[in-house]
Amino acid sequence: xxxxSWRLYVAVAAGGFRRYATYRVATxxxxxxxxxxxxxxxxxxxxxxxxxxxxxxxDQAQATTYVWLGQALLAALAIGGGGMxxxxxxxxxxxxxxxxxxxxxxxxxxxxxxxxxxALFQLLGRGLLPFVFGSLFxxxxxxxxxxxxxxxxxxxxxxxxxxxxxxxxxALSAFWLLDGTGVSQMAWIAGLFCSGMLLPxxxxxxxxxxxxxxxxxxxLLQGPADVLLGEADPLGVFAFQAAWAVALLAVGRxxxxxxxxxVVVQGG
Amino acid sequence: MAELETETETETAAEAGAGAGAGAxIELDGVEKVFDVRKKTGFLKRERRQVRAVDGLSFTVSRGExxxxxxxxxxxxxxxxxxLTGILTPSGGxxxxxxxxxxxxxxxxxxxxxxVFGQRTTLWWDLPLIDSYRLMHRMYRIPDARYRENLDRCVxxxxxxxxxxxxxxxxxxxxxxxGDIAAALLHDPDVLYLDEPTIGLDVVSKAKVRGxxxxxxxxxxxxxxxxxxxxxxIEQLCSRVMVIDHGRLMYDGPLDGLHEAGxxxxxxxxxxxxxxxxxxxxxxxxxxxxxxxxxxxAFPASAxxxxxxxxxxxxxxxxxxxxxxxxxxxxxxxxxxxxxxA
Numbered sequence: 018x019x020x021x022s023w024r025l026y027v028a029v030a031a032g033g034f035r036r037y038a039t040y041r042v043a044t045x046x047x048x049x050x051x052x053x054x055x056x057x058x059x060x061x062x063x064x065x066x067x068x069x070x071x072x073x074x075x076d077q078a079q080a081t082t083y084v085w086l087g088q089a090l091l092a093a094l095a096i097g098g099g100g101m102x103x104x105x106x107x108x109x110x111x112x113x114x115x116x117x118x119x120x121x122x123x124x125x126x127x128x129x130x131x132x133x134x135x136a137l138f139q140l141l142g143r144g145l146l147p148f149v150f151g152s153l154f155x156x157x158x159x160x161x162x163x164x165x166x167x168x169x170x171x172x173x174x175x176x177x178x179x180x181x182x183x184x185x186x187x188a189l190s191a192f193w194l195l196d197g198t199g200v201s202q203m204a205w206i207a208g209l210f211c212s213g214m215l216l217p218x219x220x221x222x223x224x225x226x227x228x229x230x231x232x233x234x235x236x237l238l239q240g241p242a243d244v245l246l247g248e249a250d251p252l253g254v255f256a257f258q259a260a261w262a263v264a265l266l267a268v269g270r271x272x273x274x275x276x277x278x279x280v281v282v283q284g285g
Numbered sequence: 286m287a288e289l290e291t292e293t294e295t296e297t298a299a300e301a302g303a304g305a306g307a308g309a310x311i312e313l314d315g316v317e318k319v320f321d322v323r324k325k326t327g328f329l330k331r332e333r334r335q336v337r338a339v340d341g342l343s344f345t346v347s348r349g350e351x352x353x354x355x356x357x358x359x360x361x362x363x364x365x366x367x368x369l370t371g372i373l374t375p376s377g378g379x380x381x382x383x384x385x386x387x388x389x390x391x392x393x394x395x396x397x398x399x400x401v402f403g404q405r406t407t408l409w410w411d412l413p414l415i416d417s418y419r420l421m422h423r424m425y426r427i428p429d430a431r432y433r434e435n436l437d438r439c440v441x442x443x444x445x446x447x448x449x450x451x452x453x454x455x456x457x458x459x460x461x462x463x464g465d466i467a468a469a470l471l472h473d474p475d476v477l478y479l480d481e482p483t484i485g486l487d488v489v490s491k492a493k494v495r496g497x498x499x500x501x502x503x504x505x506x507x508x509x510x511x512x513x514x515x516x517x518x519i520e521q522l523c524s525r526v527m528v529i530d531h532g533r534l535m536y537d538g539p540l541d542g543l544h545e546a547g548x549x550x551x552x553x554x555x556x557x558x559x560x561x562x563x564x565x566x567x568x569x570x571x572x573x574x575x576x577x578x579x580x581x582x583a584f585p586a587s588a589x590x591x592x593x594x595x596x597x598x599x600x601x602x603x604x605x606x607x608x609x610x611x612x613x614x615x616x617x618x619x620x621x622x623x624x625x626x627a
Contacts, residue, residue: 025423032420036411039452116407119370121395122424280372 025122026130033101033134037142044142047092051147055088059155073219078158079246080217085151086242087214089144090173093136094180094237096208098201101132101181105188106197118277125185125266125273132181140173158246165244168251172241175258179236182265183208189269192276212237219248233261309345310476310508311369316342316378318364318532338364340532341378348475349506351498353519353540356529362512365529366478369510370400383475396425399469403481406465408453414464415449418471425472432471439467442497459490466494470501476508477501483515495521516610528620535620545587549611549619553582553593558602567596578604586611 037044062080066072075083091097105128108114117124151157160166187204191197209215211234218230218239229235236258243249318339324332339361346352356362367373368380371387371394380387385394400407408417422432440446443463448456456464462482469477479498483491499522501507511523519526519540526543528536536543543549553570556579563572563580570584570593584593590608597603 025420025426028420028423032409032412032416035416036409039411111405113405115367115372116400116402116405118372119391119395119398119400120424121392 022122026126029127029130030134030137033131034138035134037135037138047139047143048146051088051091051143052150054091055085055147055151058084058087059151073217074248075217075219075246076158078156079248081151081155082157082159082246083217083242085148085155085157086245087238088151089140089148090176090238090241091214092143093140093173094176094212095132095136095139095184096180096212096214096237098205098208100135100184101128102184102188102201105185106191106201109188109191110195110197114280118280124277125269128185129178129181132184133177136177136180160245160247165247169241169245172244172251172254172258175255175262176237176241178262179233179258179265182262182269183233185269186265186272189272189276192279208234208237211235213239213242217242233265236261310348310350310383311344311346311510312379312381313345313365314343314379316365316368316380317376318361318368318373319376337532339368339375342529342532342534343378344527344534344537346508346510348508349502350525351502351509351523352511353523353526354510354512354529355514355519355526356535360530361532362529363480364532366400366480366510366512369478370394370398396472397475399472399474399477401462401465401469401477401479401482403462403479403484406453406461407468408461408464410454411452413450413452414445414456417453417464417468418449421468421471427472431473435471435473436467439470442500443467444493459486459493462486462490462494463497466497470507473505474507476510478510478512480512481514482511483513483518491515491517498522530620543616549586549616550583551586551588551590551611552609553584553590553597554607554609555580555582555597555601555603556605558604561601564597564601567593 059081062084063077066075066077066080070076072080092099095102105114108117117127120127152159160169183204187200188197190200194200211218211229211232213235218226218235220226221229230239240249240254240258244251244254316339317337320336320338322334322336324334342361342365354362354365364373368375369382369387371389371391374388382394383397385397387394408414409420418436421427422429427435440449443466445460445463445467448460448464453461453464466479466482482498483494486494495518498509498511502509502522509522511518513519524539526536526538526540527534528543552573555564558578560578561580563575564582566572566582569588570582572580573583574581582593582597584590594606597606
């Protein structure tokens with residue numbers, strides 16, 4: 018890493034952003050889907066919270082806010098798939114990864130930059146509208162303090178790192194498996210459930226709840242949501258997310274070096 | 286920033302000087318690449334087998350040479366190219382490109398080489414062509430002035446002007462290929478590895494690509510190693526050709542010599558008015574196949590077809606004819622069979 022390499026990664030991120038921005042119809046369809054899913058979930062949650070008020074420590078307004086937040090972050094964090102991992106897996110499978118390996122750029126940083134660009138576009142292009150829609154038509158609990166919003170955005174940024182680190186590992190499995198579809202689907206289901214996309218992780222009781230809440234996926238949605246809803250100490254959330262991000266990125270780096278050494282020595 | 290760029294440039298110049306002094310730009314000495322292949326032989330049993338993809342390969346390429354590197358599928362061509370770029374480590378032997386050991390200093394070497402894979406694109410699929418070039422600008426830290434100059438030259442010579450703002454996925458194969466070649470040249474590489482650069486292109490596109498490569502080599506002195514199945518690529522571009530098969534160098538010399546070494550033959554295909562017994566052809570031509578009124582005559586590639594055609598036309602009721610150029614694969618297959626037999 019020398020001076021000037023940040024310009025490369027900025028260029029990569031800008032490219033990632035623009036790549037997704039070119040597909041306007043797909044984006045519009047995504048906004049529609051997220052809004053419909055949000056509606057289904059909101060009415061389910063409202064029924065649930067009618068029966069059990071204060072479930073998981075949230076009141077009804079907090080529960081609806083949680084739903085729309087989930088829809089806003091779903092695509093950006095690629096919780097249900099759709100991030101860089103599909104493309105990377107395809108490049109590994111076809112051997113195009115060889116082209117990336119002789120480039121004078123770090124593989125992990127390059128894909129991270131591209132994924133951050135993608136995530137930013139998905140957040141603005143796909144996430145914002147469903148969130149605004151939800152806030153207008155449903156009772157929501159949004160903070161007034163700018164500092165809370167700032168903390169929330171930082172939590173989202175850290176969530177992007179954790180999300181990338183997880184999906185990068187999933188993608189690297191393609192170096193060993195001929196077909197990574199099974200792993201992606203498992204990661205997809207784990208992501209949807211363990212991030213709290215279906216139900217907030219706070220509502221799960223006992224040991225199961227304890228386990229789910231310390232898994233890395235809880236950094237994705239539960240963490241940022243609790244910061245926005247004022248349900249958790251932001252510093253604690255940041256520390257939790259940062260620890261997982263550092264650990265998973267380090268593992269990704271290790272696996273990457275093992276994988277590339279294998280390719281370099283054994284051939285693709 | 287400006288200071289940094291000048292520093293990089295002087296460093297490159299110093300290295301270039303050192304490379305030129307050494308004479309050989311690409312140097313292989315007894316290079317081997319052995320792969321372990323595991324084969325399932327039973328329910329849980331696996332047999333380990335070693336495959337020698339490259340087996341004691343030695344050659345040198347001087348700065349500014351344009352060399353054709355050919356051989357049948359699986360001969361070890363792309364394994365060699367991968368070792369030359371540093372993405373594969375040789376199992377044995379010595380390998381240097383511009384004085385650099387590729388697998389040890391892959392990143393340093395990357396600034397000196399350009400690679401074009403005909404079957405793979407290195408361009409950003411969804412974005413306009415120009416975005417991929419901007420990325421190369423940053424990736425290879427090309428000084429701004431040099432980037433603009435190189436881009437302008439490539440745009441002019443490869444006729445990319447109207448394509449710069451077109452998303453890569455909308456380009457035709459020939460346009461994409463020209464786009465990929467430009468992307469590989471923006472950082473002024475000393476050596477360019479081309480893997481099947483004309484595969485799938487139409488005649489006009491092939492001519493454009495070849496013309497550009499010829500000029501590049503003549504004007505910039507870029508060393509070019511060209512892997513291809515298209516004999517015409519070699520004929521029009523390379524004064525020297527290396528043939529590899531089963532990981533070994535079978536031939537290294539001018540193209541004409543290859544035809545002699547392989548005793549390659551052209552084929553005259555004649556359609557007669559009706560089914561006739563095999564044509565009584567003048568030596569050394571001979572009938573190799575008869576199918577109804579159509580007959581195939583083989584004759585040495587070095588001989589003229591005109592005399593043979595005249596003789597046949599004079600004595601037989603000729604309807605139509607065509608001449609088929611020797612197939613490089615066939616030449617090599619024949620060479621290999623002869624070596625194995627000897």
